[in-house]
Amino acid sequence: MKQLKQHLQWGLCALSCALSAAVLVACGGGAAAGDTASQSPATAPPSAGITGVVNGTITGFGSVVINGVRYDDSLAKVAFSNQPDVQTAATLGDLHTGMQVQATLKDGALQNLLVNFALLGTIGAVDTTAGTLTVFGQTIKITTTGQLPTVFEGFSALSQLALGDLVKVSGTVASDGSITATRIERRLKDGTELFRISGAVQGLDTTAKTFGLTGNTTVTVDYSKAKVLPDGAVIENGKPVSVVSANAPAASGGKTVLVASAVEVRAKKLPDSGDTTVGGPISDFQSLASLRVGDVVVDASAATLKDGTVAGDIVNGAQALAHGTLSSGAMKADWIKVLKNDTAIKALLVGQITDYVSLANFTLRGTAVDGSAATFSKGSAADLGTGAWVTVTGQLTSSGVKATDIAVQPPPADKPQHLAGAITAVDATAKTFTVLGTTVQWSDTTKIAPDGKSLANLAAGVTVSVEGSYSAASGVFTATSVTVVNTTGVSKTIGFSGVAFNVTSTSLQIGSYTVQITPNTQLQPTGTKLADLVNGSRLSIRATVSGSAGNVTLTALAIELEKPEQDASGNDYVYLGGLIGDFNSAADFKVGSQKVDASGSTVKFIDGDASKLANGAKVEIKGSVKDGVLIAVQVHFMPG
Structure with missing residues (x-):
């Protein structure tokens, strides 16, 4: 499989450090660097012109959160290091909790x-x-408790995994060679995978050009045909490396040998910078002047101990953040802090619900939320639905967030917006009704559809679609048009996509959703059979929602198998799902924080056309990323 090749301009870090920070933030961007998730987004940004580097674990979405700190993502360009010497362009929607990243900052x-x-x-x-x-x-170690449990995708428990399953692991390599996983994804085998193992070199034989990895008594690495990266790097015993191969280990000469195509030496991977933040577990502690945070050697002898940290907290295994000047792969820290359970920040999600099944099962920016035990500090459960703006606080789990508090928020002010949901209250005299926790004002000039409907006859339970804008000054949403979608008693249809697991002939799971398959379920594209739906498949689902709030059933109307496809340059197409926002034109809108251009003359529209593109529309977009913009080749309008 070909990939978009770009020379790395700011270094690679094949094994970024893992951080136990229980913070999730999903919003539309604009948070300042240095603004932790417990602080207001109004925190002042750093001085103009400062350029820095941050290295660590993604702990949030929207305004991307790394190491528990929120960063403005409005200008971010995302790439994946699937090979040590190339990058594959991706979208902000491809980012998920537990991923390990290295990022550059400006202002x-x-x-x-x-x-x-x-x-x-x-x-x-x-x-x-x-x-x-x-x-x-x-050995891959799973964490089920603590501030950042291992995130699972394509399965929900280790018991669901089978021998031979292909997995992709993010995490930190310990001194014994084991990996403490922050994220594990079950992948579909398609013959294009590049295998990878990581650890510290041992038993180096420069004549035979072989070595082993600490803690791995099974595999011997043959690097005789490998490219050693970065240029000028030398393989030495004790040095941490990441080994990539097009083939799985195989028996050879009485050993199990992995023939490497590339060996990436992790020393001196970060670029020099006077503003670098690193996060991860402390190791190799000798003194404050000599320790590691994640993969970075740190001298904290002159560092300020922040947020209640004392010298006794800085021990091997403690999760830490350090900031300072990085030179030749080593940091001179100006501050360091250890994250402790009693001072840990709770999980926080701020954004717009994209898939709502029930209070116990809804999604914000790809994060599953269980709000069944939550209290409402603002609004109520009746205000929730796809498109609702909410703030969720709670505890992180391996499958999402267990909410303890939910606050329903108004939509962004003074810009065209779309509201869709069931009416919860009507005041015909004041000409107002409430939907998604927002008071909507109508007037004699408000358009209503279909013909023959009267706004004065609206009632609680009726589902409507409203166009207009919200005023922060008045606290009301002024409607320019109202469309009556259906009345009470009509079953709800939703659409979503993702990686399937627990697939049987009668049901499957995607994320936190269990979907029933019936003889009436349409399988797409034409010719698709039930046997084609396997664990690891990417599927797009259209399903009905039935049952009470405590016992909801999803029944698939249609299941589309999304087979891997490539663009003209040989790069895999990417997929992005969510609600349209900041719509200016078909060439200029966002899904989440990701910029999208769907203006091409050959764009394929499914279940609608270009005229349906608008704020609030729920879409799944297929396309290629160019200069940080997703150039669409297909736009599928999804039911909410």
Whole structure:
């Protein structure tokens, strides 16, 4: 598989450090660097012209959160380091909790964000009791508690994984060679995968050009045909490396050998910078003057200890953040802090609901939320639905966020907006009704559709679609048009997509949603069979929602198997789903924070046309990324 090749301008870090920060933030961008998720987004940005580097774990979405700090993502360009010497362009929608990243900053805003990972391989053993996987002789440790549990995609429990399954792992390599995973994705085998293992070199034989990895007694690496990166790097015992191969390890000469196509030496991977932040577990602690945070050597002898940190907290295994000047791969820290359970920030999500099934099962920016035990500090459960703006606080889990508090928020002010949902209250005298927790004002000039409907006869439970804008000064949404969608008693239809797992002939799961398959379910494209739906498949689902709030059933009307496709340059198409916002034209709008251009003359529209593009429309877009913009080749309008 060809990939978009760009020389790395700001270095690679094949194994970014993992951080136990329980923070999730999803919003439309604009948060300042240095603004932790517990602080107001109004925190002052750094001085103009400062350029920095941040290295660590994604702990939020929208305004991207790295190491618990929010960064403006309005100018961010995203890429994946699937190979050590190339980048594959991606969207902001491709970012997920637990991913390991390296990013450059200018004036506090993200410029380039590179996603790295530690391992890609097939499972050789699963130990559900110990909470571990073995992949190519390397032990993967799962964290189910704490501030950042291991995030799962394509499965919800280790017991669902099988020998031979392909997994992609983000995390940190410990001194014993094991990987503490921050994220594990089950992938579909398609023959294009590039396998990867990581760890510290041991048993180096420069004559035979082979070595092993600490803690891995199974696999021997043959680097005789490998490209050693970065240029000028030298493989030495004790140095951490990431090894990439087009083929899985195989028996050779009485050994299990991985023939490397590239060996990436991780020393001195970060560029020199006077404004660098790193996060991860402390290791190799000798003194404050000599320790590691994640993969970076740190001298904290002159550093300020922040946020209640004392010298006794700085020990091996503690999760930490350090900031300072990086030179030749080593940091002189000006401050360091250890994240402790009693001072940890709670999970926080701020944004617009994209998929709503029930209070116990809805989605914000790809993060599953269970609000069944939450209290409402503003609004009520009746105000929730696809398109509602909310703030959610709670606890992070391996599958999403368990909400403890939900606050329903008004839509962004003074710009065209779209509201769609069930009416919860009507005041015919005042000419107002409430939908998604927002008071809507109509007048004699407000258009209504279909013909024959009267706004004065609207009632609670009726589903409407409203166009207009919200005023922060008056606190009301002034409607320019109202469309009556249906009345009470009509079943709801929703659409969503993702990676399938627990696939049987009668049901499957995508994320937190369980979907029933019936003989009436349409399989697409034409010729698709049930046997084609397997664990790891990417599917687009259209389903009805039935049942009560505590016992909701999703029944698939149609399931589309999204097969891997490539653009004219040989790059895999990317997919982006969500609600349209900041709509200016078909050539200029956003889905989440991602810029999109769907103005091309050959763009394929499904279940609508270009005239349907508008704020609030729910879409799934297929296309290619160019200069940080998703250039659409297909726009599929999805039911809400």
